[in-house]
Amino acid sequence: MERLLRETLRADPGETxxxxxxxxxxxxxxxxxxxxxxxEIAQRHLADCAHCQSLLAAFVRTEPADQPSSAVARSRFxxxxxxxxxxxxxxxGAAAAVAIWIALPERQERRPSxxxxxxxxxxxxxxxxQSPSLDAPRATAPAPPSDSARxxxxxxxxxxxxxxxxxRPTDVNRxxxxxxxxxxxxxxxxxxxANAPQTVTGAPPPGTSFMVPETNPPAVPSTPAPSxxxxxxxxARAPEARGGAVGAIAGAGIAGGRAGIAGGxxxxxxxxxxxxGVGPGRGAFVVQTASDASVRWRINASVVEHSLxxxxxxxxxxxxxxxxxxxxxxxxxxxxxxxxxxxxGGGAVVIADDRGSRPLPFPEATALVxxxxxxxxxxxxxxxxxxxxxxxxxxxxxxxxxPQNF
Amino acid sequence: xxxxxxIALDDELVQRLYRKAGAERWSLPIASFRRALIASAERxxxxxxxxxxxxxxxxxxxxxxxxxxxxxxxxDSAWEHxxxxxxxxxxxxxxxxxxxxxxxxxADAIYGDLYGVRSADAARKxxxxxxxxxxxxxxxxxxxxxxxxxxxxxxxxxxxxxEEEPASAAARATLPSTPAVDDDIDRVRHAQLIEGAxxxxxxxxxxxxxxxxxxYYAQDMTLAAIGRVTGEHEATVSRHLARTRxxxxxxxxxxxxTRHGLPPAEIEECFAAVTSDPGELNLGELLAPRxxxxxGRSI
Numbered sequence: 001m002e003r004l005l006r007e008t009l010r011a012d013p014g015e016t017x018x019x020x021x022x023x024x025x026x027x028x029x030x031x032x033x034x035x036x037x038x039x040e041i042a043q044r045h046l047a048d049c050a051h052c053q054s055l056l057a058a059f060v061r062t063e064p065a066d067q068p069s070s071a072v073a074r075s076r077f078x079x080x081x082x083x084x085x086x087x088x089x090x091x092x093g094a095a096a097a098v099a100i101w102i103a104l105p106e107r108q109e110r111r112p113s114x115x116x117x118x119x120x121x122x123x124x125x126x127x128x129x130q131s132p133s134l135d136a137p138r139a140t141a142p143a144p145p146s147d148s149a150r151x152x153x154x155x156x157x158x159x160x161x162x163x164x165x166x167x168r169p170t171d172v173n174r175x176x177x178x179x180x181x182x183x184x185x186x187x188x189x190x191x192x193x194a195n196a197p198q199t200v201t202g203a204p205p206p207g208t209s210f211m212v213p214e215t216n217p218p219a220v221p222s223t224p225a226p227s228x229x230x231x232x233x234x235x236a237r238a239p240e241a242r243g244g245a246v247g248a249i250a251g252a253g254i255a256g257g258r259a260g261i262a263g264g265x266x267x268x269x270x271x272x273x274x275x276x277g278v279g280p281g282r283g284a285f286v287v288q289t290a291s292d293a294s295v296r297w298r299i300n301a302s303v304v305e306h307s308l309x310x311x312x313x314x315x316x317x318x319x320x321x322x323x324x325x326x327x328x329x330x331x332x333x334x335x336x337x338x339x340x341x342x343x344x345g346g347g348a349v350v351i352a353d354d355r356g357s358r359p360l361p362f363p364e365a366t367a368l369v370x371x372x373x374x375x376x377x378x379x380x381x382x383x384x385x386x387x388x389x390x391x392x393x394x395x396x397x398x399x400x401x402x403p404q405n406f
Numbered sequence: 407x408x409x410x411x412x413i414a415l416d417d418e419l420v421q422r423l424y425r426k427a428g429a430e431r432w433s434l435p436i437a438s439f440r441r442a443l444i445a446s447a448e449r450x451x452x453x454x455x456x457x458x459x460x461x462x463x464x465x466x467x468x469x470x471x472x473x474x475x476x477x478x479x480x481x482d483s484a485w486e487h488x489x490x491x492x493x494x495x496x497x498x499x500x501x502x503x504x505x506x507x508x509x510x511x512x513a514d515a516i517y518g519d520l521y522g523v524r525s526a527d528a529a530r531k532x533x534x535x536x537x538x539x540x541x542x543x544x545x546x547x548x549x550x551x552x553x554x555x556x557x558x559x560x561x562x563x564x565x566x567x568x569e570e571e572p573a574s575a576a577a578r579a580t581l582p583s584t585p586a587v588d589d590d591i592d593r594v595r596h597a598q599l600i601e602g603a604x605x606x607x608x609x610x611x612x613x614x615x616x617x618x619x620x621x622y623y624a625q626d627m628t629l630a631a632i633g634r635v636t637g638e639h640e641a642t643v644s645r646h647l648a649r650t651r652x653x654x655x656x657x658x659x660x661x662x663x664t665r666h667g668l669p670p671a672e673i674e675e676c677f678a679a680v681t682s683d684p685g686e687l688n689l690g691e692l693l694a695p696r697x698x699x700x701x702g703r704s705i
Contacts, residue, residue: 002651004600004680005623023549024449027541030549030634033465034540038453047616050624051556056635057625058552062499063634294641308629308641315644354629354640 002316019045021052026059286311287332287340297340297352302326304342304350304357320358325350333373343368343381349395351376360395413447415440419460427468432476432484442475446538470546471539477520478534492544493517499548503555512554516547596679599668603661607654615650622647 021029025042028034034042046052289295296307298314302323305314319326329344342350347362353376362368366383373379377394389398420440424430429439446466450458476484500513522532537546608616614636621627621635629640629647636643662668662676 004677005619005651005654023553024536024538024540024546026552027546027549031467031541031545033467035454043617044613047613047620050620051560053617053620053625054559055549055552055556057621057627057631058503058556059549060627060631060634062502062548062552064498306644308639308644313645313648315648355626 002318017049017051020049021045021055026052026055030059030063285330285332287334287342289334289337289340291335292337295334295337297332297334297342299326299329299332299342304352306352306354317352317354318356319350320356322359325359331368331370333371333379335373335375339373339376341371341373341379343371349381351395362395363389363398413444413451413457415443415447419463423463423466423468424472427472429472429476432472432481432487434472434476434479434481434484438475438479439472442471442539445535446471446540449538466539467542468539470543471537474534474537474539474543478522478532488520492547495544496547496551499551503551509551509555512551512558516550516554592675593679596672596676599662599666600658600676600680603658603665604654606661607657610657611650611654615646618643618647619650 286298294310304317328348329342332342334340340352345367347365349360370382380390447458500509503509519533621632629643632643633640
């Protein structure tokens with residue numbers, strides 16, 4: 001449906017008519033100067049008038065970025081500023097942390113340990129690099145969802161979203177310990193940030209959001225101990241993080257839907273295709289924006305998806321290119337609310353914003369296992385062999401070597 | 407006192423509003439300010455059919471109204487303030503519309519129209535006469551600029567479309583007038599079924615949903631920009647769009663199933679027909695079904 005609407009709607013300024021809005025009305029609309037009746041009348045007209053919609057679009061572009069319209073400012077109810085929330089939220093978080101702490105050791109004991117390969121994401125997500133322990137969890141996963149559920153991926157998916165938001169500290173902070181060619185930021189990274197997962201040591205460097213696979217993975221090695229026990233110990237040391245960490249996304253529902261899908265073929269083809277098939281079974285993974293815990297990105301069944309509400313609902317983003325590349329993605333980094341980088345096997349690099357996603361050229365068809373992006377233009381990717389490639393022009397050109405402060 | 411077709415305002419009210427507007431700093435004649443208040447009230451009456459209350463005047467941007475009045479009257483101190491404070495904003499807005507600077511000439515034209523021209527009876531006609539304080543002056547200027555920008559784009563596209571018409575007709579002429587194979591017949595029929603169903607479904611949507619759809623798919627606005635239009639957080643916009651897409655899909659399927667008796671497999675073929683070749687289907691047209699004659703509303 002997304003593709004149908006996107007390909008059939010055209011931005012046509014349309015014709016003006018007697019009912020078209022005057023500049024004064026448009027200005028009053030944004031400054032909150034219309035009465036309720038006037039606003040409803042204007043809205044009814046705007047709903048059907050492409051010309052006036054284009055006027056709105058042009059007007060919004062002229063707005064200073066730091067001055068949202070008063071209508072928006074008045075309409076936004078910042079629930080978290082309600083006084084009661086300020087003390088209730090920590091209590092709820094603490095209670096959740098205790099509950100998870102109790103459940104955590106049992107789950108850790110069941111998981112086999114995974115070898116330290118420098119990048120957890122690759123070990124779990126990329127078939128060429130998978131460890132034997134990864135096959136077992138995926139093989140036992142439940143059956144995939146029906147086509148209708150997959151088509152619903154752009155919608156609320158509230159049950160999946162709710163499951164996805166359950167806190168599982170052991171799934172947190174999958175970004176690997178920095179290999180030898182790691183970024184300078186990694187060396188100077190703060191151990192904890194407000195939005196970063198706080199259960200596992202080795203928090204991602206600034207600008208790199210952590211990535212959480214949604215399948216039920218084996219134990220993740222954290223720096224320096226590559227064992228499930230180390231993970232459990234790290235998680236145990238940060239109960240407050242488990243309670244409050246919105247970054248830990250288990251996605252049980254999605255995991256159940258994702259794992260077990262095999263050989264679904266590749267859909268999409270050229271142009272703005274969205275894959276209708278799913279490649280060999282791989283887990284979906286979620287990238288949380290470093291600066292805003294409510295903004296998340298994920299690759300779900302060869303579709304790039306975007307959430308602005310902490311994973312409650314997801315919107316599919318159109319992908320311009322061969323959707324097969326999405327199946328190779330294994331790691332991501334979202335330096336801001338409006339951009340997310342992904343990397344994966346075969347030199348796969350994809351950049352997404354809130355309106356779509358596209359592949360970027362990369363000089364080598366090598367396995368990329370980590371990315372640290374600081375903006376829509378600047379990023380450093382780490383290959384499986386430890387080499388680091390840096391771009392400062394949005395992926396148009398790449399240079400190899402240890403990145404400086406880009 | 408307000409009543410009848412000619413609005414009269416209490417002197418006390420006018421004095422109070424004059425002081426609130428700080429109009430004395432421009433040495434604005436109170437008679438000019440009164441005329442501006444009456445003009446604003448008359449527009450409110452024309453729009454709502456009801457006499458404006460005292461609260462209406464309280465919602466006006468009185469300081470900007472006084473400034474606009476003073477500029478329209480040619481008061482130098484007001485113009486100096488305008489040039490210093492507001493003209494740069496107009497220029498920045500023009501640059502935001504078009505990074506190449508092509509919109510700056512529109513801004514310059516607006517500035518010229520604001521200054522006004524003297525008519526045959528020596529009265530100055532200024533674009534400020536169209537400002538009635540329902541918004542801030544800066545916002546109004548941006549709206550005027552945006553309106554002229556869109557109007558210019560529309561006229562340029564009309565010109566381009568006329569130039570391209572022969573080519574389009576030629577291209578159409580190369581298509582076979584009748585489908586060569588049965589598959590083409592089905593594809594055309596399926597596309598027509600989808601178009602009809604979509605038209606009905608979209609027309610039945612709530613105005614706010616249609617507005618979001620139009621802004622997102624026809625105008626390519628970002629979620630944040632749509633949120634500024636609808637007064638919602640971008641996450642809310644995203645959720646609503648996703649919900650609307652689902653509803654459209656379900657409603658179209660329901661329409662095809664109940665109105666045309668199509669089985670599920672054929673319904674999928676209908677969707678496949680338009681996603682592989684949208685053809686003439688234009689949802690922008692569906693969202694604006696009425697063709698309206700131009701009335702030259704630019705000011």
